Structures are given as C-alpha cells and as structure tokens.
Amino acid sequence: MSHHKRDAIDMMKELVELTILDEGDPQSFRVRAYEQAMAAIEAFEGDLGAMKASELTKLKGIGKSTADKLRELFDTGRVTKLEGLRAKHPASVVALMKIPGLGPKAVGRLRAELGIVDLDGLKAAVREQKIRVLKGFGQKTEENLTKVLERLERDGGEKRTPLSVALPLAERLVGEIRALPGVQHAQYCGSLRRFSETVGDLDIVVAAETPAIVFDKLVSMPVFERILVRGEKKTSLVTRRGLQVDVRVVAKKELGAALMYFTGSKGHNIRLRMRALERGWTLNEYALSEVEGGKIVAQETEEAIYEALGLAFIPPLLREDGNEIELADKRMLPKPIDGTKLMGDFHVHTTLSGDGRSSLDDMLKSARERGYKVVAITEHAEDLAMTGVSKDKLLDQREKIRAAQKTHGDAIRILHGAELNIGKDGSLDYDDEFRRTFDFCLASVHEHFDLGKEAQTARIVRAMEDPSVKMIGHLSARMIGARPGIELDMDKVFDAAERTHTAIEINGSLPRLDASASVVRDAKSRDITFVLTSDAHHTTELDQIQNARLVAEKSTIDPSRIANTWSAEKILEWAAR
Numbered sequence: 001m002s003h004h005k006r007d008a009i010d011m012m013k014e015l016v017e018l019t020i021l022d023e024g025d026p027q028s029f030r031v032r033a034y035e036q037a038m039a040a041i042e043a044f045e046g047d048l049g050a051m052k053a054s055e056l057t058k059l060k061g062i063g064k065s066t067a068d069k070l071r072e073l074f075d076t077g078r079v080t081k082l083e084g085l086r087a088k089h090p091a092s093v094v095a096l097m098k099i100p101g102l103g104p105k106a107v108g109r110l111r112a113e114l115g116i117v118d119l120d121g122l123k124a125a126v127r128e129q130k131i132r133v134l135k136g137f138g139q140k141t142e143e144n145l146t147k148v149l150e151r152l153e154r155d156g157g158e159k160r161t162p163l164s165v166a167l168p169l170a171e172r173l174v175g176e177i178r179a180l181p182g183v184q185h186a187q188y189c190g191s192l193r194r195f196s197e198t199v200g201d202l203d204i205v206v207a208a209e210t211p212a213i214v215f216d217k218l219v220s221m222p223v224f225e226r227i228l229v230r231g232e233k234k235t236s237l238v239t240r241r242g243l244q245v246d247v248r249v250v251a252k253k254e255l256g257a258a259l260m261y262f263t264g265s266k267g268h269n270i271r272l273r274m275r276a277l278e279r280g281w282t283l284n285e286y287a288l289s290e291v292e293g294g295k296i297v298a299q300e301t302e303e304a305i306y307e308a309l310g311l312a313f314i315p316p317l318l319r320e321d322g323n324e325i326e327l328a329d330k331r332m333l334p335k336p337i338d339g340t341k342l343m344g345d346f347h348v349h350t351t352l353s354g355d356g357r358s359s360l361d362d363m364l365k366s367a368r369e370r371g372y373k374v375v376a377i378t379e380h381a382e383d384l385a386m387t388g389v390s391k392d393k394l395l396d397q398r399e400k401i402r403a404a405q406k407t408h409g410d411a412i413r414i415l416h417g418a419e420l421n422i423g424k425d426g427s428l429d430y431d432d433e434f435r436r437t438f439d440f441c442l443a444s445v446h447e448h449f450d451l452g453k454e455a456q457t458a459r460i461v462r463a464m465e466d467p468s469v470k471m472i473g474h475l476s477a478r479m480i481g482a483r484p485g486i487e488l489d490m491d492k493v494f495d496a497a498e499r500t501h502t503a504i505e506i507n508g509s510l511p512r513l514d515a516s517a518s519v520v521r522d523a524k525s526r527d528i529t530f531v532l533t534s535d536a537h538h539t540t541e542l543d544q545i546q547n548a549r550l551v552a553e554k555s556t557i558d559p560s561r562i563a564n565t566w567s568a569e570k571i572l573e574w575a576a577r
Helices: 003-023 029-043 064-076 080-088 091-096 104-114 119-127 138-154 163-178 211-219 252-263 266-278 302-308 324-329 360-369 391-411 453-465 490-500 517-522 539-555 568-576
Strands: 183-188 202-208 224-230 234-239 244-250 281-283 288-290 296-298 344-348 374-380 413-421 440-444 469-472 503-507 530-533
Touching (some): 003 029, 003 080, 003 163, 064 080, 091 104, 091 119, 104 119, 119 138, 163 183, 163 202, 163 211, 163 244, 183 252, 211 224, 211 234, 211 244, 244 252, 252 266, 252 302, 266 324, 344 360, 344 413, 344 440, 344 530, 344 539, 374 391, 374 440, 374 568, 391 413, 413 568, 453 490, 490 517, 503 517, 517 539
Parallel strands (some): 344 374, 374 413, 413 440, 440 469, 469 503
Antiparallel strands (some): 183 202, 234 244, 288 296
16 A cells, blocks of 8 residues: 555545544534545545546545645645644544444543543543533443443553554554665564554564665654654654554664564563573574674574574564473474465455455455455344344345356355344344355344343344354454454353354454454364455455464464365355355
C-alpha cells in the first residue's frame, strides 16, 4: 500500500472517530460521508497523491470537501479540520469511547457534567459513585462500568495499545524507513514482533550507514505529536494516540544481536544469556562473545546466534519463556503453518451484509487469486441490527452463487453460508428448516455481553448443539483494548465442541484474534477442529487470515488440527458431514 493511501486511510479513520465524538452520533450525515470516502480510498488501486482535487471527486464516495482535505494532507502533511477536532477532543477523551457501555453521547455528558477527560477521572467518578446520580445513567450503568473497568485492568489492556493500532503503524514506519538511502534493514521488534495482543511501546531496529537520515525522516512525520529524545543512535517519539516509539540504529554486523535483544521476551533473553554463560560467553544487544578476551562468536544474524548456542532457530512468536528453549535444544519445535498453502476461507462477507464493502464477484475473484479451492460466503443473519440479511435476500444470493459456481467450475467450490447470531438464550436466526439448507453456518455472539459465566456458557453450548452450526465464530466476542471477552467455562465449551463436532474459529481481524492463542493452546489435548478465517468485509481484508495463522502458530497447535490445511476434498466432506 502506498504511503499516500495509508496516510489517507489514517486521516479518514481519525475524522470518523473524532466526528462521532463531536456530533454525538455514529450515524450522522458527516460520519457516513467520511466512512463512504474511506471505503472509496481503500478500494482505489491508483496513486491518490498524483490526483488533483477535481479528479479525486470523480471517485464514488468522495465529495469536494473530502477531496480538498486529501489534497491538503498530501501537499502540507496537515489537515486544518482534523487539527481543530484534535484540539477539541484530546486522545484521552477519545479513548473513553472504547469502553463498553460508553457511546459518544455518554462521553460528552460525563465531560460536560463531571469534567471527566480520561480513564483515571472515570475510575474516580465510579469509585465515588458520582455517575449513578446523572440523568440517563443510574446505578445499573455505574455497576456495569465498575465490572468493565475491573476486567480491563485485570486483562492489562487499559494502559497498552491494541495490536490493531500498533501493527499498521509499525508496518508503515518500517516501510518508509526501508526506502531511505543507506538503510540495509528495518524491523519492528518487542511484543509486536512476538504478535502479542497489546503492546506497551513500539521498538524498531534499523541497520543503516547514516542514523541522521532515519531520524530526520521520523521527526518530520505527521503521525508524531512530540519528540522525547533524539540521540546519535536512538530516537524516541510519541504518536497522537500516546504510543511511544523507540527507534535504534545499529551497524549491519550487530543486527542479529540487536533484533534478538529488543524482540525479547525478557524471560527468553535471560535464559539465552544463562546458556551463553555456561559456555563461557556473554550475550547482549551487540553480540554473543567470549567472556575472556571478548572475541565475537556470532552477531550478524539471529540464526547464527541460536546455532552457536546449540539451538534450532526459535521464531519470534514462540519466544515467551515457555518450553521453547528445551524444544529447540531437542530440535522438536512445533511445525509452522504454511501461509501460502491454505485451502480456503470460511467467514467472508459481501455488500449484501450491511457492513460489507466488496461485491460477491470481487470476493470470489480475490479468493481465487489467493489459490483457494473452497470459500464460504457468510453474510450476517437477520437478527443483527443494521447489517443483517433477510431470508428472501439470502435465497436470491443463493441463485447468484449457483450461477457463479457454473462460471468458476472446478477451480473453486463456493459454499453458501451465514453468520448466525447467538441469542441471549442460545437461540439462532431463521427457522430450523431454512438453517439446514445452508452449506456452512457459523454462529457468533454479537450482543448481551454482560451475562454471567453460566448463562454465557449455556448459550454457546446450545448454539453448538444446533445441527446447522458447523463453527462458533469469535468465541469470546472480545474487541482487544476495547471490550473484554464474555466469561466462559472453557471446559464445558470444549466438552460441547467435542460432543457436537463443532469447530472453533480463529478470527484474523486484528481487533478480535479470537479464539486467542491461550484458548487454542488449552484445547490442544482435545479432539477439536480449528478454522482460520479472515472475517473479511472487503477484498483487501482476505489477507487477515494470515493473522489467524500467526495466532495458531503461537498456540503451538499441530497444523493437522486446522481445517484450512486439509485437502479440498477433505474440507468439503467435513463441511457436508
């Protein structure tokens, strides 16, 4: 993706977020206009930066006002409207909107009536029982907020940045650094490279001849709000969202040691250092070297350092101070999943879903381009407000899918499915008879997040027991950093999955990554099938399945337990069973 396109999408996302807060309405005319413009930008394949404002307005969904903002962004790196909204609504206030139960109107009222402008202020107001007396809130709202805040704190998500925010930023920064003259390598490290769900800050390691060129580029980027420190080899900056980014420039010969050190985890690094000391060596961010005399043993690549320590190369995903060093010592590390040989995707939306942004034809074309042999089209079922699809419209889509199947022939099998909604009591959309006519149904929780553990478990189990349900989608229904997952008795869920032969999805959408690596790891000894999905709403999102693959690899589950790795014949037989 070009930096113009990335900048434009970042701008539109921020405009949407701040305008929702400013107008107190996620469905306002201006918000919808910005969302349509963002969809147009995502779908456009050319160079936006080379287009005049008058040319930009010819793209469906982009009006004159948005076109002017885009040109202002490309020409100056700033947008006056955006800067005004940022000044009015600081990042700490925007963050409050992510808390379950607090919409833009509620955040506006808490700010106006109680002066709450950040998480600490909200916690204090809840603690002092100031919220229950506000009109439109009440004691129940306050009690729910107490629970949500406790869970966010317990999950460690409140002070950390979700992967969905950190990863696109890191990829953009690394991409722009790699393009600079004299840069030999650039890589984000830390918990992000280990594909942790949240990050404390962002570490980037660069091998370059001239550090100043790298740092000059960084300090000029509009994404940063302030510079904390600029040194000869390290610069630290803070983004507008409050994420600290530390960039270190090293000599090319030191790259392997630096990548290993700054990737971590801390516990993994300590155990490597102990292993080095046993051999009379020392390991730090510069090199693996002899204690006596300082002769360098290895430093340029991570592979060389692991090899010198008598270990198989340990992928960053696994460096979490579990049993990875023992497994590497015995050459018994888990098998990786080949991301280029996935056979299909089983959670895909089109424009028929209210939030879908690519047509059926475009989705099928993109699925074939990825080499898929099977794809399940799974629109939102009718009980989901705003985006659900009626029975008649799904029957109409079924005819279109049959026609498309004739066009595509044996190149790809198209399964007509649906993403059913799991009701409060575990009930599902449509009638039993109609549900059974689908080729592939998944069922997901989209509401009633505040029920107790027993009730949540019972509704999931009841959905699994329905003969039409092949898979449970995003099991915990969490949104990382924004909404804690529902509480489930996992032993009972696993028992039901085994009994009913219901698969569990690993959803690759970055805010979800659900089921999580820890849940999949806990299910390793169970006879449960997992399915990697993209949950794509646009053709560009089909690649999200690779995020699901990373979750599966992090869990160390055997690839044979992942349905997407099977042959097309086995998948189709399984789907029809």
